[in-house]
Amino acid sequence: MNIIAIMGPHNAFYKDEPIRELDGALNAQGFQTIYPKDASDLLKLIEHNPRICGVIFDWDEYSQDLCSEIQLLNEYLPLYAFINTHSSMDVSINEMRMSMWFFEYGLGISEEIAQRIRQYTNEYIDTITPPLTKALFNYVKEGKYTFCTPGHMAGTAFQKSPVGTLFYDFFGANTLKADISISVTELGSLLDHTGPHLEAEEYIARTFGAEQSYMVTNGTSTSNKIVGMYAAAAGSTVLIDRNCHKSLTHLLMMSDIIPVWLKPTRNALGILGGIPKREFTKESIALKVAQTERATWPVHAVITNSTYDGLLYNTQYIKETLDVPSIHFDSAWVPYTNFHPIYQGLSGMSGERTPGKVIYETQSTHKLLAAFSQASLIHIKGDYDEQTFNEAYMMHTTTSPNYSIVASIETAAAMLRGNPGKRLINRSVERALHFRREIQRLREESEGWFFDIWQPEGVDEPECWAIQPGDEDWHGFMEADADHMYLDPIKVTILTPGMSERGVMADEGIPAALVAKYLDERGVVVEKTGPYNLLFLFSIGIDKTKAMSVLRGLTEFKRAYDLNLRVSNMLPDLYAQDPDFYRTMRIQDLAQGIHRLIREHDLPRLMLQAFATLPEMKLTPHQMFQQQVKGNVETVELAQLVGRVSANMILPYPPGVPVVMPGEMITEESRAVLDFLLMLCTIGKHYPGFETDIHGAKLTEDGRYLVRVWRSEAE
Structure with a gap:
């Protein structure tokens, strides 16, 4: 954090020459200096480059307006205003609260000013660094010798081994020096x-x-x-x-x-x-x-x-x-x-x-x-x-x-904290909104089908959108409560063709798992994959480049799907899992095959029923775990779960929430829970590479799902 932005030169010798001298003195202090073209350029630089640690400008030329705009971006950033004997010092109380210092134009004083700027920069860094982090940084800088844990001793041990040096070089010296013992009292x-x-x-x-x-x-x-x-x-x-x-x-x-x-x-x-x-x-x-x-x-x-x-x-x-x-x-x-x-x-x-x-x-x-x-x-x-x-x-x-x-x-x-923090979150929301608008635009411009997005009409303004009764056509929740639930704009759910929000199945569809596999092979990892939806999280670390890679991946998928490419060309990793099965198969045949399976099992109805009636609790989860510790459990196939008390939580992905808790028993009344699990397993049996991940169930090499239950004689 050693970049100083200088608004100049000014085509006036008595101003330009002191700034040139100061530039050299700042470089000697270890600062990098940059020269924005104008105020707009400066503000964009501050917004997009948090390493800027100060701004030097001419008070007569820029004065209060520039200060106010900079404060909206970062109220802690040091500002250095240069004045002359004729400058008007009309400084308000609000401006005095800023981190602002005034210097007069003059020759031969650049080193003193540079030292002041170094001092104020250090104070700025001290102000924005939180207390524990500051103490940790200071401890690492002190370089004390310790005779306590951890045994690698600030990374020294790693440098005594060939493979250790690889580890040391990868993570870097400060990471290892900051790995310290709880015995360090100053922290x-x-x-x-x-x-x-x-x-x-x-x-x-x-x-x-x-x-x-x-x-x-x-x-x-x-x-x-x-x-x-x-x-x-x-x-x-x-x-x-x-x-x-x-x-x-x-x-x-x-x-x-x-x-x-x-x-x-x-x-x-x-x-x-x-x-x-x-x-x-x-x-x-x-x-x-x-x-x-x-x-x-x-x-x-x-x-x-x-x-x-x-x-x-x-x-x-x-x-x-x-x-x-x-x-x-x-x-x-x-x-x-x-x-x-x-x-x-x-x-x-x-x-x-x-x-x-x-x-x-x-x-x-x-x-x-x-x-x-x-x-x-x-x-x-x-x-x-x-x-x-x-x-x-x-x-x-x-x-x-x-x-x-x-x-x-x-x-x-x-x-x-402060305006920089507000800007971070605001950017995240704005990027998500921009991405949503781009999906809508591509959908309107595309020939034939394109991906949709789960959201209400008109999402131009940043807000959390209410799940209101009467709006079922977009959110799909029956009997929604007024002013109770709100959709976070940065959680973006992309919909693939095949199913409406109300659960109506189309004649043709593209299961989301295909799109997720395609994106993954191109370096884009989806947070969550549902039957016909994909969840993307627009965190503060997402930039336009990452968002564009998703848009590009979706448009490339559509192009490849419409050309009906072979699975071996479009999804090589999937093809490699079973070359004989996928050797001649094309992407549309794969998509419609999985879609037909989902339709035959009536997934929307089955999924809703599975969560409508809970299994019966025979033991609390604590009681069931105690039985498991005592060894009072046995293993059965998933299909045999009706009438048996599950020893573990059973949680399928999708949808990623528990359907059976430890100590619960699936009864005939809650049979839909098992039917739903078995339906998810069916897809993997028919199409290699699409096996369902079920926590609490073990998938064998021959394709069976095994679960642990309370042993019969113990019941």
Whole structure:
């Protein structure tokens, strides 16, 4: 971060010559100087090059207007205004709040000015660097010798081995020097929340609108378990979103609590909807408790916000309606909702305290912000027992945390502060909107078919679009609640031909798995693939180049599909899995073959039925896991699952949510769950390479899916 932008020269010797001298002095200080053509060019450079650490300009020529525009981009950026004896110093109070310094034009003083600029640049870097990251950087710069862990000793050990040197060169010196022991006292303690770690937590809480925040280094899977272990004592009852992440199922397996399920909706496309308003009422909860063995009134609730497909709740309604002491919003996929006005009221930390309740929000800082994998945050608003909560925190947190992950959490928060942070999120939203418009344009201009996009009409303005009753033609959710669920614009779902939002199957179709495989072979990885839809996430790291590669991939797929190329030419990796089967097959034959299978099994009806009736809970997940630990399980084929108690969670991709929980039994009433699973397996049996990924089931070499169940004699 050593680039200084200079607005000059000015074709006046008494101004140009001092600037030329200053240029040389700045270069001697290690700065790189650049000369924008005009103010517009300067603003674009600042917007697109965050390494610029200062701007030098002529006060008489640019004055207040330029300062105000720069402040909108980065209110912390140092500004250096050059004046002369005749300059008018009409500086407002607002401008004095900027990081602005004035220098007079003069010869022979360039070195002194350059030293001042170096000082102010260091102060700027110090201002924008958060506390723990700053302490870690300083520690690495000091280069202390340690006689504690980790054993590679700042990378020295790697350089003593041929393969170690490859590792060292790949990751770089600072990465390894920053991998330090918890014994380094000047960084404080992640477990005791002292020193720079405590400062980082306070810094993050202020940034995300929380009262207290905790940094977690093993992902939101761990954050979810920490909150659950604290919020629900053994023997208590918890309301849990049936579309929960599997980490919450693991929580239920670890802790002896009784789950009562909140059942969400979904549309025929398999897009995950939210929990209807009626599920949050006292009457609905009382009925569920009465129907669940050992259940009492819930002490805690867990809501997935947003859904995998990008639907956000009106969280205020949930906070006010749910009659439980604490509510946990699992917001792993939306750590950015506090930083753009379109998300107001749609996140766990939105608004003020909820009287008599504690609100938790867990976020995967690494998923859509700039943090390392496994970076996660817990935010809290409300009164809680900090000491007991910290016991749950330490229960799941290593005593040897990776400080680079911790620093990346804090840095991700720092990136979102102020005007630069607002601009980051705004760009993400704008790129997603631009991509949506491009898909619409290509669809209108294409001959024959083209991909569609899941969204309402008229999406020109940035907003979260409401899933309203009466708009089923675009969203496909029957009996939607008014002002309850909203679609996040940066979660972009592309639709392939073959099925409408209401589940009407066309005579011909292109299953989305074909498109996903085609894109993958061209370096574009899709987040989630449904039967006829593809999910793309427009995070802050997505730029126009990446977005254009998706558009190019989709248009190339259409061209190749319309030419009816051979599978061997269009999908060589798929062809390689079974050359004999795919040797003469063409892409349209493959697409229509899979489409016919989906039609024959009536996928839309089967999928909706599979999630309409839940399997019967015979044992809680905790009880079932204890049986599994004791060895009271056996293996059966998936087709034999009716009447048997599943030992594990069974979760197919797509749609990526559990259909059977540990301790549940598929009955004749819930037979559709098994029929749905078997239908997904059928596609892989007919077409190699399209085997369904089912967590909790083991696929054998001969194509059978095996599951573990509670042993018969134990039942």
